[in-house]
Amino acid sequence: MHEHRIGTQEEFEAAREELLVQEKELTRRGDQLARKRRDLPWVRVEKDYRFETEGGTGTLADLFAGRSQLLVYHFMFGPPYEAGCPVCSSIADTLDPNTVHLEARDVTLICSSRAPVDKLLAYRERMGWSFDWVGAGGSDFHRDLGFQYTEEELRPFLQGGVPATVSQMAQACGTDVLGYVTEGPGLSCYALSDGTVYRTYVTTARGLEPAMAYYGLLDRTPLGRHEEGEEAHWLRRHDEYERT
Template identity: 80%
Template sequence: MPEHRVGTQKEFEAAREELLAEEKELTRRGDELARKRRELPWVPVEKDYSFETAEGTKSLADLFDERAQLLIYHFMFGPPYEAGCPVCSSIADNLDPNVVHLKARDVTLVCSSRAPLDKLLAYRERMGWSFDWVSTVGSDFHRDLGFLHTEQELRPFLEGGIPPTVRQMAEASGTDVPGYVTEGPGLSSYVLSDGTVHRTYVTSARGLEPAMAYYGLLDRTPMGRHEEGEETHWLRRHDEYGKT
């Protein structure tokens, strides 16, 4: 445990009061950003995307499941993977229990990956999730949103020094580094209005942190995320903690 300044209760309360003012300002700023996010222009989805599901082949419009809004988490599970990305798996742990609450607000949430459907459903059973998981037919859906790259596009990265965490995640997913990093995580949002599907929002990278509740909780602990300088990533699939 690192050394830290120790103070009195009075000093704590004074510092906490100052911090609280900043936290409230951040909350207000977050509310403003949420409003601006909702005001983004809607873009009609003109391409006919198809998805393999447990109920057969469906269109993007079918995935709404008779609701007006749709959230899709683009889960890193490419065709050569033997298991889902551990980081995406930790996100799915957070998404799964929220599906029922989103449905209550007219929102359907599904995960989409490029691996064959039987792989996805077997992995879902292993993890104990219940959300709908679809397999894209072809590469266009993830590619068009910027969540799929070619090895040629990634060559500068692949020819540089590969971070140990990337090698770790590739190995944990049962593939090599190129097979792992060609996939990318993301979240996309849609609305079905007057029979037309519109894309309303897309995010990736740290924009996904709202779906990673453990980081918000760690940010409130004395040591925080405590990831600086770590050679390997601490995240594991929830059934792998404690394994050597």
Template identity: 85%
Template sequence: MPEHKVATQEEFQAAREELLAEEKALTRRGDELARKRRELPWVPVEKDYGFETEAGTKSLADLFDGRSQLLIYHFMFGPPYEAGCPVCSSIADTLDPQVVHLKARDVTLICSSRAPIDKLLAYRERMGWSFGWVSTVGSDFHRDLGFLYSEEELRPFLDGEIPPTVSQMAEASGTNVLGYVTEGPGLSAYALSDGTVYRTYVTTARGLEPAMAYYGLLDRTPLGRHEEGEQTHWLRRHDEYGKT
């Protein structure tokens, strides 16, 4: 544990109240951004996407499962993967228990990947999840949203120095670097109104942090995320911690 400033309770309370004012301002700013997010224009989804599910082939409208809102987490699990991305798996750990609560608010939450449906369902069973998971085999769904890249697009990255974390995650997923970074994570939101599906929101990168609950908790610990300078990522699948 590094050295840190030590103070009296009174000094701590004064500093805490000063920080609390900033935290409240950030909360209010978050509320404002949430409002603006809801006010984004909707885009009709005109392409006829098909999805393979455990109940057969379905359309995007079918995936709403009787509700008017749909959230899809784009899980990095490409056709050559032998297992899901460890980071996406940690996100799925957070998402899975939320499904029942979101249903109560007229929202269906599922995951979408490009691997064959049988491979996805087998991995879901291993991880102990129960959310709906669909395969986009033969569909441009991920590509159209910006979560699938060609080798040509990735060439500048592939020709450079590959970060150790990327090689680590590729190996953990049972594929090579190209196979791994071809996929990208993301979250997209949809509304179903009068038979028309509308895309209402898309995000990726740090926009996914609300689905990474452990980071919000780590941000409140004495050492925080404590990732600076690490050459490999600390995240593992939940059944792999403690393994060498």
């Protein structure tokens, strides 16, 4: 634990009250942005995407499972992977128990990856998840949303010196660096109205943090995320941590 300023209870309470004002401002700003997300124009999905599901081939409309809203987490698990991305796996740990609550609000949440569905379902069993997981490897679904990259597009990144954490994650997934970074994470949202599917929202990178509950909790601890200067990423699959 690093050294930190020590104060009195009175000093803490005064500083906490000052911080609370800013936290409330951030909450109100978050509410404003949520309304702006809902006000985005819907885009009709014209392509006839097909997915591998547990029950056979399905369309994007089929994935709604009788509800009017669909959230898709684009999970990094490419065809050459032997296991899912550890970071995406940590996100799935948050998503899985929330599916029942989302369903109560007319939202279906699934994961989509480009690996064969049998490989995805085997990994899901290992992780103890229950959400629906579809294989999109036979379509341009991930590519069209910017979550799949070509070797040509990746060449500047690969030639510029690959961070150690990327190599670490590639090895953890049982593939090489190119195979790993061909995939990208993301979240996309859809509405089904009068038989037509509309895309309503897409995000990636730090836009995924609401599904990374541990970061919000770490941000409230004395050391915070404490990732600066670390050569290896601390995240592991939940069955790979050493218990202390």
